[in-house]
Amino acid sequence: MNDPHPPALRGRCIAVTGASRGIGQAVARRLAAAGAHVLAGARNRSADVPGGIEQVTLDVADEASVNTYAGRASALGADGVVCNAGVGSFAPIEQATVDEYRRIMDTNLLGTMLVARAFIPLFRERHARGLVSRFVCVTSDVSARTFAGGALYTASKHAQRALVQTLAHEGQACGLLVTEIRPGMTDTHFNGRTPGDPDRAAHLQADDVAAAVVHVLAAPPHVRIDELVLHPAVQPVVYP
Numbered sequence: 001m002n003d004p005h006p007p008a009l010r011g012r013c014i015a016v017t018g019a020s021r022g023i024g025q026a027v028a029r030r031l032a033a034a035g036a037h038v039l040a041g042a043r044n045r046s047a048d049v050p051g052g053i054e055q056v057t058l059d060v061a062d063e064a065s066v067n068t069y070a071g072r073a074s075a076l077g078a079d080g081v082v083c084n085a086g087v088g089s090f091a092p093i094e095q096a097t098v099d100e101y102r103r104i105m106d107t108n109l110l111g112t113m114l115v116a117r118a119f120i121p122l123f124r125e126r127h128a129r130g131l132v133s134r135f136v137c138v139t140s141d142v143s144a145r146t147f148a149g150g151a152l153y154t155a156s157k158h159a160q161r162a163l164v165q166t167l168a169h170e171g172q173a174c175g176l177l178v179t180e181i182r183p184g185m186t187d188t189h190f191n192g193r194t195p196g197d198p199d200r201a202a203h204l205q206a207d208d209v210a211a212a213v214v215h216v217l218a219a220p221p222h223v224r225i226d227e228l229v230l231h232p233a234v235q236p237v238v239y240p
């Protein structure tokens with residue numbers, strides 16, 4: 001899983017959503033370094049983007065924006081999508097607002113549905129040519145558990161997991177291999193944080209999660225990886 005340049009990625013095209021920073025940016029950089037062409041979608045652009053990364057303005061909560069993005073991916077012959085864009089929200093239910101509910105659900109759930117729906121025709125067309133495609137979704141370790149203060153975020157991630165598992169069933173008809181990546185605490189910009197805080201030194205790094213994503217994308221076409229769960233070693237063990 002730690003090979004930074006898997007040869008299986010050279011010349012391929014992968015779409016990565018939420019690629020302007022954090023986990024998505026780390027995935028994009030790993031893929032580009034391995035010789036893939038990356039369609040990096042986000043609302044904002046990153047500075048100092050290496051060759052091989054094509055930045056595209058994308059709002060996953062906007063149907064037209066997602067369809068334009070998928071159209072570009074289709075024109076490039078993308079063989080995989082990393083559905084990673086996501087936002088957090090943590091507060092007691094008593095303080096939850098309708099606006100915050102919509103922001104979380106529109107990005108994490110509707111965004112995943114729109115991206116999956118927009119890419120299915122491309123996957124079907126590839127399947128008709130005997131090719132498999134990959135859909136890798138970064139959900140969370142909380143896609144199957146919850147905690148006080150986590151209602152909106154964990155509900156969105158439970159629902160995202162259900163959508164991804166449904167896609168895995170339906171995707172069998174079009175050669176689609178679906179993987180859920182479930183990271184624990186990761187030191188990124190997530191929820192308004194700034195990476196590098198000393199109190200998060202023991203958390204996963206964005207590149208740890210990116211290595212898992214790239215491992216899945218580089219797997220041979222006869223291998224389906226349904227789910228990967230990653231935690232920092234210091235995080236308490238909680239199942240599932």
Ligand SMILES: NC(=O)c1ccc[n+]([C@@H]2O[C@H](COP(=O)([O-])OP(=O)(O)OC[C@H]3O[C@@H](n4cnc5c(N)ncnc54)[C@H](OP(=O)(O)O)[C@@H]3O)[C@@H](O)[C@H]2O)c1
Nearest residue numbers: 018020021022023043044059060085086140186188189190
């Ligand atoms: N950090 C953690 O502890 C952790 C743990 C488990 C799972 N995750 C999941 O990992 C994924 C990536 O999060 P991260 O930790 O890397 O956070 P991050 O550093 O805040 O990055 C989030 C990315 O999502 C993009 N994004 C947000 N809303 C978007 C939208 N409407 N359309 C397109 N892109 C959008 C952001 O770009 P723009 O703002 O430029 O659009 C950014 O590139 C999320 O799904 C998150 O739920 C994170």
